[in-house]
Amino acid sequence: MKSEPLSYLSSETIGPWEIYLAQVDRVTPYLGKLAYWVEDLKRPKRILIVDVPIHTDDGAVLHFEGYRVHHNTFRGPAKGGVRFHQDVTLSEVMALSAWMTIKNAAVGLPYGGGKGGIRVDPRKLSPGELERLTRRYTSEIGLIIGPDKDIPAPDVGSGAREMAWMMDTYSMNVGRTTPGVVTGKPIAVGGSLGRQDATGRGVFVAAAVAAEKIGLPVEGSRVVVQGFGNVGNAAARIFHEAGAKVVAVSDVTGAVRNDGGIDPHDLLQHVASLGGVKGYPKAEAIPASEVLTVPCEFLVPAALEKQITEKNAWQVQAKIVVEGANGPTVPAADDILNERGVIVVPDVIANAGGVTVSYFEWVQDFNSFFWTEAEINARLERLMRQSLEAVWQVAQDKKVSLRTAAYIVAATRVLEARSLLGLYP
Numbered sequence: 001m002k003s004e005p006l007s008y009l010s011s012e013t014i015g016p017w018e019i020y021l022a023q024v025d026r027v028t029p030y031l032g033k034l035a036y037w038v039e040d041l042k043r044p045k046r047i048l049i050v051d052v053p054i055h056t057d058d059g060a061v062l063h064f065e066g067y068r069v070h071h072n073t074f075r076g077p078a079k080g081g082v083r084f085h086q087d088v089t090l091s092e093v094m095a096l097s098a099w100m101t102i103k104n105a106a107v108g109l110p111y112g113g114g115k116g117g118i119r120v121d122p123r124k125l126s127p128g129e130l131e132r133l134t135r136r137y138t139s140e141i142g143l144i145i146g147p148d149k150d151i152p153a154p155d156v157g158s159g160a161r162e163m164a165w166m167m168d169t170y171s172m173n174v175g176r177t178t179p180g181v182v183t184g185k186p187i188a189v190g191g192s193l194g195r196q197d198a199t200g201r202g203v204f205v206a207a208a209v210a211a212e213k214i215g216l217p218v219e220g221s222r223v224v225v226q227g228f229g230n231v232g233n234a235a236a237r238i239f240h241e242a243g244a245k246v247v248a249v250s251d252v253t254g255a256v257r258n259d260g261g262i263d264p265h266d267l268l269q270h271v272a273s274l275g276g277v278k279g280y281p282k283a284e285a286i287p288a289s290e291v292l293t294v295p296c297e298f299l300v301p302a303a304l305e306k307q308i309t310e311k312n313a314w315q316v317q318a319k320i321v322v323e324g325a326n327g328p329t330v331p332a333a334d335d336i337l338n339e340r341g342v343i344v345v346p347d348v349i350a351n352a353g354g355v356t357v358s359y360f361e362w363v364q365d366f367n368s369f370f371w372t373e374a375e376i377n378a379r380l381e382r383l384m385r386q387s388l389e390a391v392w393q394v395a396q397d398k399k400v401s402l403r404t405a406a407y408i409v410a411a412t413r414v415l416e417a418r419s420l421l422g423l424y425p
């Protein structure tokens, strides 16, 4: 794979939306006649900013800012998660929605791209306050969501519980039970088996396919995971079950390392009782910033954007970076890793397992007919394998990084749809 030009964009100044635009600029020369339509990729179709007021438990009124962005709907309804985090910005939600467009197209799901978020630290709200926040937000964005318009799902800070509240609020507002309005719901209200672990499982499959390509055995390999939430902990468990050794893990509370291996199931119990990996007694505490540079075969960033930058990319000691998170690597760091021969399996493929099983959930909800977990996992693995194999081939043929190759596949699908739909009038 040939290296691409070093980027002038510094991680200090670049925001998530600019990162996405830089990624689109890199793919444009490979789009042939479809480049005529590339501006479509650079503009979200629709942005909704909402005020979300709630009553706190002590009777005060608090206001939060919420967003729902439809980046694109050429290939189907918008689809993507909802983030509850204190640093959520419109630029971030725009980028996250655009990455959904690319991801859904890269794996061939019949969706456009959307994403939502509320700037809130959910750890500071009681369960009652969180429920009121989620319900009010759902009503506020109710105009633009729906099973055939835009289907939210979990992202950072939200999970099955919030999806149940969203489904119930939407259902109340439209007067009928509507499971297909959200995915990632609890099984009891129309959720899918396998969705909980699907993103982490997809990360594992992507890692295994990339490893096969370079003759690297997963069994006995070392894995480092940044972020031990839905994606990170599932990925760690599945790697561990496949015989890999998880040697370092971090989350917002801190980082721990044990070169002899950490049992992610045991770590999960520690996190469940103490709220984070900090203080895990069977590993050594290390500075959180060091986790990305611990020697390993697989590095799985599974937290937030802009973690691998031009500052630490030289020190990354992994053979393969598998992006569980969205946007963890800035373009300048992509170039450095490429230069150093570190393979980066990009977010838009590596973490597509979540939305893939969301798609299965949506299909099951429409049919009111539910599949077994074995069927779901097998279909997930097949789709992830096929998608990464196709992207790998493009990367070889065009001599580009896997990220640019994934964008070539995805942008071609999105813009082909645009060219067929035409412009009105």
Ligand SMILES: NC(=O)C1=CN([C@@H]2O[C@H](COP(=O)(O)OP(=O)(O)OC[C@H]3O[C@@H](n4cnc5c(N)ncnc54)[C@H](O)[C@@H]3O)[C@@H](O)[C@H]2O)C=CC1
Binding pocket: 081, 154, 155, 156, 157, 158, 199, 226, 227, 228, 229, 230, 231, 232, 250, 251, 252, 253, 288, 302, 303, 304, 305, 324, 325, 326, 351, 352, 354, 355
């Ligand atoms: N939940 C899903 O199905 C999908 C999630 N993703 C992406 O995966 C990433 C993680 O999402 P989830 O696991 O769902 O979120 P989560 O809320 O379940 O977990 C986030 C984890 O990241 C940790 N974290 C936060 N800031 C950190 C920091 N500065 N350093 C280290 N760890 C930090 C948190 O402590 C927590 O362990 C996000 O980028 C998200 O967009 C991508 C595809 C699907």
Ligand SMILES: O=C(O)CCC(=O)C(=O)O
Binding pocket: 079, 080, 081, 082, 103, 151, 152, 153, 154, 155, 183, 184, 326, 351, 352, 354, 355, 356, 358
């Ligand atoms: O499951 C989904 O619909 C979306 C998951 C998501 O937000 C993502 O892939 O980044």
